[in-house]
Amino acid sequence: MSENVRLRPEIAALTAYSQGRSPSPDGFKLSSNENPYPALPGVLEAAAAHVEINRYPDGAAVALRARLADLFDVEFSEVIVGAGSSSLLQQLFLAAAAPGDEIVYAWRSFEAYPGFVTVTGATSVHVPLTAGLEHDLDALAAAVTDRTRVVVVCSPNNPTGPAVSAAAFEKFMAAVPAEVLVVLDEAYREFVTDPLAVDGEAYLGRYPNLVITRTFSKAYGLAGLRVGYAIGPARLLAAARATAIPFAVTELGFAAALASLERKPLLDERVAEIVARRDRLRGALIEQGWSIPSAQGNFLWLPTGGLTTQAADAFFDADIAVRPFAEEGIRISIGEEESIERVLAVTSGLRQGR
Numbered sequence: 001m002s003e004n005v006r007l008r009p010e011i012a013a014l015t016a017y018s019q020g021r022s023p024s025p026d027g028f029k030l031s032s033n034e035n036p037y038p039a040l041p042g043v044l045e046a047a048a049a050h051v052e053i054n055r056y057p058d059g060a061a062v063a064l065r066a067r068l069a070d071l072f073d074v075e076f077s078e079v080i081v082g083a084g085s086s087s088l089l090q091q092l093f094l095a096a097a098a099p100g101d102e103i104v105y106a107w108r109s110f111e112a113y114p115g116f117v118t119v120t121g122a123t124s125v126h127v128p129l130t131a132g133l134e135h136d137l138d139a140l141a142a143a144v145t146d147r148t149r150v151v152v153v154c155s156p157n158n159p160t161g162p163a164v165s166a167a168a169f170e171k172f173m174a175a176v177p178a179e180v181l182v183v184l185d186e187a188y189r190e191f192v193t194d195p196l197a198v199d200g201e202a203y204l205g206r207y208p209n210l211v212i213t214r215t216f217s218k219a220y221g222l223a224g225l226r227v228g229y230a231i232g233p234a235r236l237l238a239a240a241r242a243t244a245i246p247f248a249v250t251e252l253g254f255a256a257a258l259a260s261l262e263r264k265p266l267l268d269e270r271v272a273e274i275v276a277r278r279d280r281l282r283g284a285l286i287e288q289g290w291s292i293p294s295a296q297g298n299f300l301w302l303p304t305g306g307l308t309t310q311a312a313d314a315f316f317d318a319d320i321a322v323r324p325f326a327e328e329g330i331r332i333s334i335g336e337e338e339s340i341e342r343v344l345a346v347t348s349g350l351r352q353g354r
């Protein structure tokens, strides 16, 4: 009887991540902030061409780290890669926090944070978003105690959309003690168009307690290959690397990431299309009477409140998968062009109470 096996109760209580219902092949999957486009042309071919899958990958990820170090103008030791930035977030948490410690982050934010914190044995401290569903950076800084080991800032915030302003971030960094690791999660940075928004790249080398995380999963369309990266002080990244599962990123992942970086102009074009589609959808929703927070990622937030479950059903009936957060709202990823009209038909029906 496996019931007799003693598990860590807090781990046994973690509900497994649920990817939600799938639409039909004619429907739209707007539930995971994935890129609607396939990998950039030539990327898969370039990756498959030189990969020997009977061999272990390069555990030090030399080629990709060197390329990223070059792009961001930092030392090789100031970049690490992981199996998605999810993996790097967990590694950073593990490197800094243990039972009795606290990890502070805004809530609602990325759904994976609570589980990652629980795995470390530390305690999550949730700081509510503002009424406008943005980070409250003053409150985040004020929530830091002697026990705090990490503060996470998610910009743009998944699932609500707004980015943190550079001015607010700088004030926040000045207020957080230098002993506390700050992780700036920029999974959606490529989609940000607000000129006042924070850009972690601008702070590299400036704060000894700041690490930024980014990913090839969203803008680059490589979610299925699992490659993310972190940039920050070498000592902090070395500690995060020490917590990693060896060889978690595959050669296929390295090669696809490198090939994608070589195709930056095409990437920029695709990002521009998704951004334009996002802004158009947001505008049309506002015209329907919705109040939609600033959307700086490849998704937007529909505040359906107490009607969220019914609203999610209405989307599902229209063969659209979205991400509902019961009693709060629905996150809609920006997908195929053809999905926009169908989304707007559902939201218009919801406004009219159908």
Ligand SMILES: *Cc1c(COP(=O)(O)O)cnc(C)c1O
Binding pocket: 033, 083, 084, 085, 086, 087, 110, 154, 158, 185, 187, 214, 215, 216, 217, 218, 223, 226, 227, 228
């Ligand atoms: C998607 C996402 C990530 C990481 O995704 P990976 O596929 O693991 O790189 C990290 N943070 C946020 C907020 C995300 O939405």
